[in-house]
Amino acid sequence: xxxxxxxxxxxxxxxxxxxxxxxxxxxxxxxxxxxxxxxxxxxxxxxxxxxxxxxxxxxxxxxxxxxxxxxxxxxxxxxxxxxxxxxxxxxxxxxxxxxxxxxxxxxxxxxxxxxxxxxxxxx
Amino acid sequence: xxxxxxxxxxxxxxxxxxxxxxxxxxxxxxxxxxxxxxxxxxxxxxxxxxxxxxxxxxxxxxxxxxxxxxxxxxxxxxxxxxxxxxxxxxxxxxxxxxxxxxxxxxxxxxxxxxxxxxxxxxxxxxxxxxxxxxxxxxxxxxxxxxxxxxxxxxxxxxxxxxxxxxxxxxxxxxxxxxxxxxxxxxxxxxxxxxxxxxxxxxxxxxxxxxxxxxxxxxxxxxxxxxxxxxxxxxxxxxxxxxxxxxxxxxxxxxxxxxxxxxxxxxxxxxxxxxxxxxxxxxxxxxxxx
Ligand code: SF4
Ligand code: SF4
Numbered sequence: 001x002x003x004x005x006x007x008x009x010x011x012x013x014x015x016x017x018x019x020x021x022x023x024x025x026x027x028x029x030x031x032x033x034x035x036x037x038x039x040x041x042x043x044x045x046x047x048x049x050x051x052x053x054x055x056x057x058x059x060x061x062x063x064x065x066x067x068x069x070x071x072x073x074x075x076x077x078x079x080x081x082x083x084x085x086x087x088x089x090x091x092x093x094x095x096x097x098x099x100x101x102x103x104x105x106x107x108x109x110x111x112x113x114x115x116x117x118x119x120x121x122x123x
Numbered sequence: 124x125x126x127x128x129x130x131x132x133x134x135x136x137x138x139x140x141x142x143x144x145x146x147x148x149x150x151x152x153x154x155x156x157x158x159x160x161x162x163x164x165x166x167x168x169x170x171x172x173x174x175x176x177x178x179x180x181x182x183x184x185x186x187x188x189x190x191x192x193x194x195x196x197x198x199x200x201x202x203x204x205x206x207x208x209x210x211x212x213x214x215x216x217x218x219x220x221x222x223x224x225x226x227x228x229x230x231x232x233x234x235x236x237x238x239x240x241x242x243x244x245x246x247x248x249x250x251x252x253x254x255x256x257x258x259x260x261x262x263x264x265x266x267x268x269x270x271x272x273x274x275x276x277x278x279x280x281x282x283x284x285x286x287x288x289x290x291x292x293x294x295x296x297x298x299x300x301x302x303x304x305x306x307x308x309x310x311x312x313x314x315x316x317x318x319x320x321x322x323x324x325x326x327x328x329x330x331x332x333x334x335x336x337x338x339x340x341x342x343x344x345x346x347x348x349x350x351x352x353x354x355x356x357x358x359x360x361x362x363x364x365x366x367x368x369x370x371x372x373x374x375x376x377x378x379x380x381x382x383x384x385x386x387x388x389x390x391x392x393x394x395x396x397x398x399x400x401x402x403x404x405x406x407x408x409x410x411x412x
Contacts, residue, residue, distance in 0.1 A: 048223050049202020056196060056205040064212065074220055078205045083212030 001031045003101065004058055005094050006068040010038040012095040018069025019119030021051030027094055028061060031102070050119065051075030058084055067097050067106070070114035088113050124402060125288040127307040129331075130314060131323025133294035136343035136367070137313045138163055139377060141291040143387055144311075145257055147394035151287040155261035156275045156303035158247060163291055166380050169252030169259040177262070177277045178243035179226035179270060184217040188238035191215040195230035195239060204230060222269050247274045251281060258286075275302045287398075296323075296330045304331070309405040310338040311364065316348035321355060328359065337405050341397075344369040362404060364397045 006023035008015045017023035022044045029036040043053040051071070055078025058066055065085040079086050087106040090097045100106060128141040142163055145153040155163040182195070182204070195217065196204040203223035209215035221244050231239040247264040262278040264271050271293070282288055292303035292310075304310050310331055314324040324340070331338045340356050345366035356363050367373075367390070376387060 043202075046202055049199075049220070052205045052218075052220055052223070053196075053202050056207065059205070059207040059210075059213075060193075062210055074223075078207070078218055081205075081213060081216050081218055082207045 001065075002028060002061065002063045003031060003065040003067065004028050004061070004063045005090075005097050006066075007038065007094050012036065012093065012098070014094055016067070016069060016090050016092060016094055016097050018091065020066070020068045020071050021054045021075050022046075022119035023054075023068065026054075026057070028063065029098060048117070049074070051116070052078055055079045055082065058082065065101070067101055070118060071109065071112050072114050072116045072118055073112040074116055076109075076112040124309070124405065125282065125290065125307040126309050126311060126398075126401060127290040127292050127304040128311045128313060129292040129300055129304055129327060130294050130312060131296060131325075131327040132319070133160075135294075135313045135315050135320065137294065138166070138291055139373075140311065140313050140341055140343070140367075141289055142166055143390055143394050144398065145289040146255075146387070147391045148287045148289070148398060150256040150258070151289055152258040152260065152282060154278055154281070154288065154290045155259075156278055156290055156299075157293045158262040158264045158271050158274045158278070158299070159293060161261045161263050164252075164259070164261055166377075167254050167257065167259060169254035169257070171250045171252040174248055174250045176245055176248050177274050178245045179224070179273050180228065180241035181221045181224045181226060181244045182219055182230050182239045183242045184219065185238045185240070186215070186217065188236045189215070189217055189234075190236055190238075191217070192235065194233050194235060198229045198233045199224075200227070200229070201225050225270065226273065246270050249274070249277050249281075258283075271299045272302045275299055279303075279306070296326045300327075301330065301334065304336060305334060307336065309401050310336050311341055311401075312338055313341045313343055314352060315344050316342055316350070316352040318349070318351065320348070321352045324352060325355070328361065337407075339364040339401065339404060341365045341367065343367045362400075364400060365393060 005027045006017040007025045007027045008017045025038045043050040051074045055075045059082035067087045086109045088109040130137045155161045193206045196206045203220045205218045207216045249262045252259045260281045262274045293299040314320045339362040346368040
């Protein structure tokens with residue numbers, strides 16, 4: 001099964017990036033093999049629609065769960081329409097997040113937990 | 124002559140300056156383009172004679188024709204569409220986010236399957252009214268709506284050539300402000316002489332220079348704060364058109380919504396003089412003589 005964790009860096013020791021649509025990296029993990037791949041978020045600098053396009057990327061990648069800090073309303077809509085489980089409020093390192101997920105520590109979020117554009121960087 | 128009034132941030136007295144300028148002119152048009160928070164009508168109290176709703180076209184996808192190829196999402200410069208391919212977890216879907224859609228029509232043109240048609244989406248209203256000799260036009264954006272630029276354009280379509288026009292622009296320096304000031308002959312930047320005021324003023328100056336729009340400054344509450352704004356204007360050769368000292372009488376009349384108050388009458392002559400000066404400046408591209 002493929003899942004995705006939003007990450008501040010390219011390794012499993014990086015911190016979970018609290019932003020979904022504008023996170024620095026997406027880490028795609030195959031939970032069966034433990035293999036992972038970090039990908040630069042191509043949508044991080046978008047003025048608008050970062051959450052929507054990141055959500056679309058998750059659907060295209062066929063992930064079954066997303067683990068992050070905060071999800072806005074638009075991203076939430078795309079992910080739920082894609083049947084992807086959403087786990088929010090996760091912090092610590094990516095490795096800890098994966099362990100927490102495997103241990104069943106997180107509950108799927110049924111609603112967005114932040115406003116649109118909340119991941120926008122202060123200029 | 125078309126004069127727009129802008130400010131780098133809200134609450135600098137932009138509406139007071141706009142209204143007083145309009146009230147000092149003969150049969151002008153007054154356009155409140157601050158469509159997110161129009162408030163000039165509260166002071167001017169015009170009688171509204173006509174009203175229209177404004178809409179933008181947004182795509183509607185017929186999913187029975189759609190192959191979920193993703194072209195529409197790819198082409199949308201505003202990232203307003205997500206295409207979800209059909210897979211194990213869901214059937215194929217196209218999600219359109221109307222709040223982000225600018226109604227450009229690209230997705231419909233590029234869809235290879237003819238699955239997209241356009242439907243109008245209501246974004247706000249434009250009203251026109253009169254008060255004394257003033258031809259008053261304003262737009263108000265629906266609550267929660269983000270698409271202010273098409274509404275601002277619609278307000279500006281009411282401009283009649285040859286008239287003196289005063290445009291109250293939205294605060295800030297983003298797209299709505301640019302849409303409002305664009306095409307005017309001169310822009311008045313209203314600011315306060317504080318460090319924050321200066322910071323926003325400099326941003327607005329950069330935008331106006333890019334737009335190649337002649338402009339000058341009005342310094343409101345000119346007797347508070349420091350001299351950094353004056354110094355900056357001097358250094359950058361920006362003409363200071365007027366200094367309005369802080370006055371309790373003005374503040375009180377403003378908070379009562381009484382723009383006809385005698386305290387404003389006293390200012391009218393200054394505004395008439397400023398208008399004359401702007402006429403000269405705009406002919407010279409905004410540089411002081
Ligand atoms: S371009 Fe047309 S066919 Fe392709 S996903 Fe969009 S609506 Fe469907
Ligand atoms: S009309 Fe333009 S802005 Fe709107 S969804 Fe289509 S491509 Fe995007």
